Amino acid sequence: MSMIEKTDLLSLSIEELRSFLSNLGQEGFRAKQIIRWLSNGVKNIDEMTDLSKNLRNILKESAYIESLEIKEKFQSKIDGTTKYIFELSDGNIIESVLMIYKFGNTACISSQVGCRMGCKFCASSEILAIQKDSGSRIGNVVIMGIGEPFDNYNNVIKFFRIVNFSEGLNIGYRHITVSTCGLVPKILDLAKEMMPINLSISLHAPNDVKRQKIMPIGKIYSIDKIIEACKIYTETTKRRVTFEYALIDGFNDTREDASELIKRIKGMLCHVNLIPLNTVEGVGLKPVSRQKAEKFKKEIENYNIPVTIRRELGADINAACGQLRRRVIGR
Numbered sequence: 001m002s003m004i005e006k007t008d009l010l011s012l013s014i015e016e017l018r019s020f021l022s023n024l025g026q027e028g029f030r031a032k033q034i035i036r037w038l039s040n041g042v043k044n045i046d047e048m049t050d051l052s053k054n055l056r057n058i059l060k061e062s063a064y065i066e067s068l069e070i071k072e073k074f075q076s077k078i079d080g081t082t083k084y085i086f087e088l089s090d091g092n093i094i095e096s097v098l099m100i101y102k103f104g105n106t107a108c109i110s111s112q113v114g115c116r117m118g119c120k121f122c123a124s125s126e127i128l129a130i131q132k133d134s135g136s137r138i139g140n141v142v143i144m145g146i147g148e149p150f151d152n153y154n155n156v157i158k159f160f161r162i163v164n165f166s167e168g169l170n171i172g173y174r175h176i177t178v179s180t181c182g183l184v185p186k187i188l189d190l191a192k193e194m195m196p197i198n199l200s201i202s203l204h205a206p207n208d209v210k211r212q213k214i215m216p217i218g219k220i221y222s223i224d225k226i227i228e229a230c231k232i233y234t235e236t237t238k239r240r241v242t243f244e245y246a247l248i249d250g251f252n253d254t255r256e257d258a259s260e261l262i263k264r265i266k267g268m269l270c271h272v273n274l275i276p277l278n279t280v281e282g283v284g285l286k287p288v289s290r291q292k293a294e295k296f297k298k299e300i301e302n303y304n305i306p307v308t309i310r311r312e313l314g315a316d317i318n319a320a321c322g323q324l325r326r327r328v329i330g331r
Contacts, residue, residue, distance in 0.1 A: 008066045009045075009059075010038055010124050013161050014168075024058055032167050039168040041128050043067055068094075068129045084130060095146055096126045104139035110146035111156055123159045127169060141171055144179040144200070150186035160195060173197050179244065184221045187229040191236040199233055200242040200273075201226060205252050206260035214248075214285075227264055234269040240306075241268070246275040247293055249286040258299035265305065272300055272307040 012020060014035060018028040030051065037048045045051075045059045068086040071093065075082045082098040097108040109126040127138050141163065143149045149156045160176060163169040177198035180187065190197065203223070205211035211218035230241045243265060247253050265272070274297055277287035288296075293309050300307040 007063045009034060009063050010066050010128075010162075011158075013158055014165055020063075024062065026055060026058070030055065035165060035168045038065065038124075039128075039170075041132050066125050068125050070129065070133065073133070082130075082134070084126075084133070086126065086129060094126070096130060098130050098134055098138075101140075105134070105136050106140040106142060107138045108142045108144050111143050111149040111152050123156075124162055124169070127163065138169075139171065140175045140177075142177040142179065142200075144177070148181055148183070149178050150180045150183040150190075153186050153189065157190075157193060160193075160197065174239075177242075181215060181217045182221050182226040183217070184225050184229045187226070187233055191229075191233045194237070196237050196239050198239060198242065199230070200244055201230060203243045203261075204246045204248075206257045206264070210252055210257075214251075223264060227268070230270070231268060238269075240270050242271045242273050244273050244275060246277050247288040247296060248277050249288045249292075251285070253288045253292055253296055255295075255299060258296050262300060262303050262305065266303055270305070272305060274307065274309045276309065 007020060009017070014031055017031040017034060021028055021030055033050055034048065042048060042065065044065060045056050045063070048056060048059075051059075066089060068088060070084055071087045072085040073082060080100050084096045084098070086094050086096065088094065094110040096110060099106045099108060107127050107130050109123050111123065123143070127141065131138055143156065156178065160173065163171045163176070164173055173196045177200055178190075179200040179202060181202045187199070190199065202215070203211070203226075204214060205218075205223075208218055208222050211223060233239070234241055243261075245252075245261070261272075274293055276290075276293060277285060297307050297309055
């Protein structure tokens with residue numbers, strides 16, 4: 001006799017949850033009750049005390065609540081940033097980061113287990129686990145952890161709807177940022193979703209020749225195509241696009257590089273986020289000096305393009321930009 005595959009309640013949108021309950025012969029209004037419990041971080045169905053015992057028993061036969069186990073946790077001695085290494089129920093490992101800012105707490109979460117693996121998991125679990133461990137509410141979410149978010153597009157879009165639901169985590173779309181290396185068709189798809197999500201593009205080079213040397217995706221989508229898609233996104237959503245640009249010593253940090261970048265993006269509704277390159281084990285790239293970074297920033301500012309140098313958090317625990325990878329200390 002085959003076992004019935006259970007459904008993870010955390011991975012369902014409000015509409016899917018109503019349909020799921022209907023198939024069980026239950027009233028759809030119970031979906032809001034369940035979501036409220038899930039958003040409060042309940043670990044098992046029996047904790048949903050305003051549901052009848054009969055309904056809880058029915059749910060336990062066909063559903064479960066995905067939970068993450070904290071395998072390791074590292075807290076920065078520099079700025080209080082916390083990196084979490086979570087283990088999923090299937091044994092896979094993901095990483096997330098809690099960053100503390102004056103404007104509120106931000107969770108940097110992973111969109112996949114590894115890259116291009118298409119593994120199924122619920123990103124909501126990362127936020128709930130971080131909230132429970134830290135004892136503080138997450139008000140902002142950035143999907144910049146492990147994986148290319150648009151490689152897992154449908155699940156990422158569903159995640160946006162789940163965390164935005166007013167009776168759930170209630171995180172506004174304008175408080176969510178998704179970072180992509182530039183999958184042009186998915187940028188255009190996101191524009192059609194009509195969600196005012198903050199879009200961030202990992203550009204990191206002023207031209208295709210240089211970009212292809214550090215980002216294989218550059219051989220598929222040119223910078224011109226990416227910028228064209230970004231213009232459509234800004235026109236549709238009225239949200240500016242952020243271009244992430246990691247400064248690499250002797251590679252993309254000259255005045256000529258800055259000029260070429262400026263020519264491509266001048267006049268756009270955009271922002272440039274210069275990233276001091278972080279050391280990543282096994283990668284032979286060197287960061288620029290602070291002085292060089294400031295000079296590059298000044299070149300861009302001269303053309304009235306908004307630009308900042310990212311404040312790096314958690315560098316001492318490998319939690320800064322580009323340092324998340326599926327690795328547990330000692331493995």
